[in-house]
Amino acid sequence: MPERIYGIRHHGPGSARAVVRELDTHPPEVLLIEGPPEADDLVRWAADGGLEPPVALLGYATDDPGRAAFWPFAVFSPEWQAIRWAVRRGVRVRFFDLPYGYRVAPSAASPEAVADGAVHPSPQAKGPAGVSGTAPGAGPKTDGEHLTEAGAGAGPENAGEDLTEAVPETVGGHLPGPGAGAGPDGEDTASGPMRPVDPIAELAAAAGYDDPERWWEDVVEHRGMPVFEAIAEAMTAIREHAPEDPDDLLREAFMRSVLREERRRHEDVAVVCGAWHVPALLRKVPVKDDTALLKGRRKGKVAFTWVPWTYGRLASWSGYGAGVRSPGWYHHLFTTGDDVVTRWLVDAAGVLRAEGVPTSSAHVIEAVRLAEALATLRGRPLAGLAEVTEAAEAVMCDGEPLRSELIARRLVVGERLGAVPDDMPAVPLVRDLTAQQRSLRLRPDAAERALDLDLRQDNDLRRSRLLHRLTVLGVPWGRRATTRRGTGTFREEWRLAWQPEFAVRLVEGGMWGTTVVAAATARVTRRAREASALAEVTELVETCLLADLAEAYPSVLAALDTRAALDADVHHLMAAIPALARTLRYGDVRRTDVAGLATVTASLLGRVCAGLPSAAGSLSDDAARQLRDGMDGVHQAVGLLADESLRDRWLATIGSLATRPGLHGLAAGRLTRLLLDAGRLDGAEVRRRLRLPLTVGTPPAHAAAWVEGFLSGGGLLLVHDEALLSLVDDWLADIPAEAFDSVLPLLRRTFGGFDSGERRAIGERIAGGRSARTGPMIMIDTGRAAAPLTTLGALLGRPLSVGGPPPGSAVAAENAGEAGNAVASEKTEGARSAVAAEQTGEAGNAVAAGGAREAGSAVAVAGSGEA
């Protein structure tokens, strides 16, 4: 045979051992390994002690680092062992998989381009696991066998997996290791017919093994048969009946052509590739068929580098199915000669002891016995990962899930982190940042300088987003300076200073993604998932907005929903609502899921409504104050939401709460006031309730708090709100003389809190007598009223014209009139809208009144803006 083909199981320690053994017996002149040919030059690094597995080859499109893929290697990967073997002996290594450049090619001609979208991280997350519902067409092509695409967005999480291989979850409940499966695997769950994801694991499962490596050992190694011939034969049999993946055919065509080329030059060629491909490489295929298949494909420009990897990312730990589930176990299998079970359980005891759990040798002895008994019961010759895990759980963990998780994390997955030499070329995240700095004309500079951004301008807006995103990544290049005048929301001030250690953080940030936006998205997503308090998540909502991380939005919202559900403290929930309502109302959440936010806000409000009544019982003064502030916030927010049904629900809740006996006076008074303002209570009812605190049954402190709650909001309101003032006035006048003495202290207490100017104004209003203010007194000069309209129109952002029907509500007009003094109107005690109507009538000039009202409200708006 001109060449030896070693069909391996990716990341299979058994395969790794067998490959090294074979290479030692039959040293080849050249070694072909399944992997991206563009990375050939990087092989030499494997000789460097600084490159320590687990590491991954990172390939990305040079013009768009968001499209990237990883080919991870662990010490127990057959490919890694083969590379090491070759590098040590000076044998040439050549990667002979389909070049990655084909996959990133821009043209639609190549199928893969589709799937590779830079934006979309998930597709690659690999289909196999079924995680990402990739469209059927696209899925399979993207992934290679052994690569993971790290899409832009998801960065670490999805990328974690590396390997394309998917895990055969389908097969047996507990397949620990498959991930690596035979190369073939790529993908597929989403598409219809699929080829086996990890054929060796399936062979093992068919034989009743849930750990393919144990199967390899028992069945393949211990039989003394020529390992790779046996595997090749088995694969040939399987492939005859399995559906073919077009992507595989393409890759295999390329592999064959490389193989032909090498065959011409060398006598001894060795090939290390996924077992799945072996039959295809052995098959006789005419050269022209292969060239036909490969013709016309375009190649994109890609760059490769080594990056450190971790066992955690190698494992499908974060919920993605692809990958090796138990790298730590494989590492153990690969590096431990005999007594696999005993040594493993001794290590497990060590992990527990390190955490202060007393674990004796007797525990280990019993665990070993149990593992062996389990293997016997299940009819297996040797205990595998499932048996040792269950034995450790039953004997050492006392049924505490935390302890078994500890073992799983420290041992089964392992916390090993790879390393790459310092002189390795830069990571894509840094390149992306450099490119953005150039295009935004924002040079990194160690000296601190101020930057004033006007967000209405495109370039400044993009700068602001970049700075926000970097902050998310832990690179606080710019810090927000809160200073100086100007409250405009379009203005942002920053202080910029580039620190040398940012370079390191960027490299670390590289694990989150290959572009700034992708990395920031992944980071925010992760933080949202890990957040433990509601406040953290609300903050992230804002971050998403500022940094424009639309992709992170759904997960942040989901986290918000989760936190809100778990947070039992109604105060926290209430505190979260105003910010969300503001975002909904004013935020320019572009292209994001505003509907999602609305739903979350609505459900948050629902929870508040459900929880508020029970949170309002037995309050101390401080707690009541907090509750009042919270309710005020929610009440305002509900107004902003402009959703009638929510408003009804909220008002119904506080309506029933307000009358609850035993409610703290402050809250009860405040609620009555809110209901009055909302029009839910009429004057008579409010007067009745106002009187109640003065009756004998009420303790004075309660009464005082009630009045305080009712009138809180400042004396100014009382000055200007005619209806309220008259209500209070009537109520006071109604108090019988003998009771007045006891009420007086309460009133002093409340009114004493007002500003002295306010008190005087109230006094003047009362003293002036409301009747004095009746009577027409206005002549509106239409010409003068029209003069400021242009300016006001600019402020309000809509054209105003004299005579246009006033869109503002009558109430607004009235308030505005007072605040701005624009309209000298008169007030009666009737319904507020009636006032407006009356005004109009009396002025005898509807047009003028309309214009004036508009003007009034504009002034009010401007005024409040200033305030």
Next chain:
Amino acid sequence: MNDGTIPTAGEKTAGGRTAIEQSAIDQTATDQTATERAAGGQGPAGVMRPHAEEQYAEELALLAAADERPRPPGWRLSPQAVVTYLLGDGAKITPKYVGPRRLMEVAVSTLATDRALLLLGVPGTAKTWVSEHLAAAISGDSTLLVQGTAGTAEEAIRYGWNYARLLAEGPTDAALVPSPIMRAMRTGSIARIEELTRVPSDVQDALITVLSEKSLPVPELNTEVQALRGFNLIATANDRDRGVNELSSALRRRFNTVVLPVPASADDEVEIVARRVAQLGRALELPEVPAAMEEIRRVVTIFRELRSGMTEDGRTTLKSPTGTLSTAEAISVVTNGMALAAHFGDGTLHPGDVAAGIVGAVIKDPVSDGVVWREYLETVVRERSGWLDFYRAARDA
């Protein structure tokens, strides 16, 4: 047959002493029932609940006949057959436990390696049920039971005395009243202890010698009882009671722990509930109510959602109430609903029949659970299509 009735099967006693005096008096009287039981095999007619080995005698015989694998000494079945007995074989053998196979395998392997087995789990996860069936399958006798309570005395674990005889004859073998554990040691059977963590710590520790030396000394007679092969111990303990009387680490070390989880999938749980409800209904001779799968599914869904703090579609997170909401409680809610429907309703199970039961099961703590339940009703139940009837019924309940 020296069949002293130290507190057995579910008989919770206020104090060890009372139980023993009681048993001394009963001793002669029980001879009759004991013989009756021994003779009848199926237990006396009219018994509310026959023991597992009586109720499933046929299945056990079937398994024993077909079982050709090696049996550990003192076992009536091979470990594989015991696992089959518990999980069913899809044909003649009905499943007793619906859940992960590996748990039963670990449990059986534990007993086969002479280690004591501790079954942990929240209330209602079939701990007692599993232990009863394990004992029935392995030793053919599930009656060697000690109910652990705060008042369980050492006599219940080791041995007591028939005081009348003790006074008359002095310490003799005949005056000794063996505990279920001592009897299990003598016969090489499985003994069971319920709610081990409720037993006071000093009493618990009486088990240490039994478990490590497999012998129980009787200093008064200067003898000891050595366990025959086949003796072992199954204890159950409640997760929620952790810390009440935590096992000493010396004792803990002698147990292998298996945690029984709540059912993994809704379908499993519906199956469990439906099967038990049907069995119970027959046992209690309730009038036939067409098993309303829809209501059962609803009850199970509510229990699962509240228990896991997440709706089944994974979209909404919920608070969990303080109670455990076990499958056993779901069973009793449905049974209760059926009784309501049969006796006071129109004979079909309506949402209203289960609603009151559910509210009672969920709201254990009137304040915090009330909020949880209202929140659940308003945010989940109300929005769910087809649940309007239930929403109304639950709101009014």
